[in-house]
Amino acid sequence: MDLDFVSRHAGRPAAALTRRDVARALLAVPSGVALVAMPDLRRALMGAANPLSLPFWESAKAMLSSIESGAATVGEVQRWLEATGSEPILLTPGYFVWPEEDERGPVAAEMYDLMVAFLEERIATGEIDPDALAREEQEERRAYEDLQERWLNSPLPDGRVPGHAVSDEQDEELFAAWDEEEAFALSELRRIVAQLPRRPELPEADLERAAERLREILGVPGYPGNVLRACAGLDDRPLPDDDADLWTAVAAGIAGPISDLADVEDPEEFSDLDAELGHEDTVLANLCAIQHADWLAAVAALARLGPGVLASPERIARLIAESEDIDVEGAEGDEEDLATTEALFLPVVFLWGYLGAVDEDDVLTPLGWWGLPRALERAWSPAE
Incomplete structure (x- = not known):
């Protein structure tokens, strides 16, 4: 030198x-x-x-x-x-x-x-x-x-x-990377669904009952209606009249939340930076933290296995770890990673229960088998 x-x-x-x-x-x-x-x-x-x-x-x-x-x-x-x-x-x-x-x-x-x-x-x-x-x-x-x-x-x-110029550029790069990842996940989802040996049919009676219950839940203040409305972006617009459209919009929102919770009446609730997140905010944070690859692995596995398969958070974590649809380094057998994935999908399965996608025993229903792949496709499709 x-x-x-x-x-x-x-x-x-x-x-x-x-x-x-x-x-x-x-x-x-x-x-x-x-x-x-x-x-x-x-x-x-x-x-x-x-x-x-x-x-x-x-x-x-x-x-x-x-x-x-x-x-x-x-x-x-x-x-x-x-x-x-x-x-x-x-x-x-x-x-x-x-x-x-x-x-x-x-x-x-x-x-x-x-x-x-x-x-x-x-x-x-x-x-x-x-x-x-x-x-x-x-x-x-x-x-x-x-x-x-x-x-x-x-x-x-x-x-x-x-400072703003640099931050804006970083945001653009982040959004571009996110869009690229989402587009790839969507193409993989469509490939997997197209290769299913049997295609699910719409269980119309189940959908009608689920949509009726969903409209009731969305019309009541508090959890879980407030979270489901925020996920689907329905806080400031009327509910879809079509049952399939409503169900799919809400299920898609769980996989890709559209908005935050509506403003609370007491703005001081958010003034304490040391305060813990409320339950609803924690649920939304968990939903937003789930990666495209995990959603793809989970829904692809459920679509292949069909109705009657256990879809509990623990089982979904195992399905993701064992998935051949995504690359997960060292996930199989890593109890810490499994526990993290299970915790993230805990509110997912809970909310799926309100949609009738799983039953009271966390078992995938015919409605969930039909609707979850469609909901994921909707969540990842570019807005028109």
Whole structure:
């Protein structure tokens, strides 16, 4: 490791290298190599009329020695890197988190580089004192954090707010990944249903009875009607007149909740951040936590086995673990994973009971056999 390496790593000539550039280069090689190379590197920078400062070199030696001995934590290394004065803080006081370098999209990469340039300008004007940061002066650190927080929440000349732009890009990437996963799960579901040796027929009498009961439940305040209405997005619109449409909409909502619970009368209920979630909120959280793959494995297994099969939460967890329709590393025999899956499907099976998809003994009914694959297809189909 030498000055040429640092310049290539930073993409700048020696005379323009910053403390951040040198620190990142030192961290890019084994700590022992960096410690050995540091004296020569320091002399080379002095020869290039860019000596940096004594506090920086002292902090670098201390950090590299701590890394070499195995005592340094990831957080300590990050904080030292941030103390160079032009490294964006990983987690700001306002809880903004930069994506990892290999996970930044074009917008995040652009904003990150703009932040670095902004901080370098503040060092040049004296607004940021890297030596004070290296000495871990708390007042300087707070000012440094506040400066970055303000930049992230201030409009650029083109009107974009950096923090919002990065968050929006991350949301778009997340939604795109979710849509891709959902589309794949839907195609697999359709393939599996098409290959069933026997296709379920609509049990009309069972559907009529289930829909009549469902309309009663949805018309009554409280659980489970409030959760089922929220799942199906029926809080602000009338119930479908068609029984099959109503049943499928509610069953689809269990697999893919459309909305949250309607606002409660007492808004102070949500003001206590330390308060535990209510039962209904916990149920919705569990439903939202179930992955596409688990839904696919569960419903595919039930569709193949047909009515009369046990569909208890424990049995569903086993069916998912043993499924050949999805890849689940180490799930079979992992009691902790099985217990987690069982807990997530506990409210599912309970709500299926109100739909008549399972009976009082958690056994799959002809109505559930007919309707659950259709409900899952509806939940995963793009909205028209």
